[in-house]
Amino acid sequence: MMNHSFVRFLVVGVLNTLVGLSAIYVFMHAFSVPYWGATFLGNAIGACVSYVLNRTFTFQSKATYGKSIVRFALVIFICYVVAYFLGSKLATWAFALWLPRFDARDVAVLLGTGFYTILNYIGQRWFVFSQASEEKMRA
Numbered sequence: 001m002m003n004h005s006f007v008r009f010l011v012v013g014v015l016n017t018l019v020g021l022s023a024i025y026v027f028m029h030a031f032s033v034p035y036w037g038a039t040f041l042g043n044a045i046g047a048c049v050s051y052v053l054n055r056t057f058t059f060q061s062k063a064t065y066g067k068s069i070v071r072f073a074l075v076i077f078i079c080y081v082v083a084y085f086l087g088s089k090l091a092t093w094a095f096a097l098w099l100p101r102f103d104a105r106d107v108a109v110l111l112g113t114g115f116y117t118i119l120n121y122i123g124q125r126w127f128v129f130s131q132a133s134e135e136k137m138r139a
Contacts, residue, residue: 005058005125006121009054009121009124009125012049012050013050013117013120015053016046017113019049020043020113021042023046024039024042024043024109027041028105039109043080051069055129058124059124059125061129063129072124072128075128079119079120079123082115087110088104088108088112091107092104095107
């Protein structure tokens with residue numbers, strides 16, 4: 001079961017999600033950092049954990065650090081913007097309809113994290129650490 005890259009990705013994802021989400025909630029609630037700042041900082045911390053573990057454990061990549069880090073950062077940034085934008089919009093819409101008195105930020109973070117996980121796997125698997133990408137990076 002651990003031979004499949006998506007399963008390994010999820011294991012790594014649990015770890016970096018715990019690290020990243022913990023950081024997000026600490027920034028939001030302990031330091032009153034706004035949503036976008038807190039999610040950005042938390043994801044940056046989680047991304048560092050993610051890069052190292054996904055490169056070595058999940059995809060067992062031989063891609064050069066320089067090019068794979070640039071691709072990784074690009075995927076992370078795109079996934080971050082798309083996922084947390086969607087999470088924010090969906091949570092705000094849902095709360096406006098059904099629970100207008102409650103703060104949607106915490107739910108937006110969780111929705112964004114789900115979207116981010118799926119988009120991030122696709123980007124890393126097919127763009128950052130794929131065999132074809134590694135061959136292009138070596139050329």
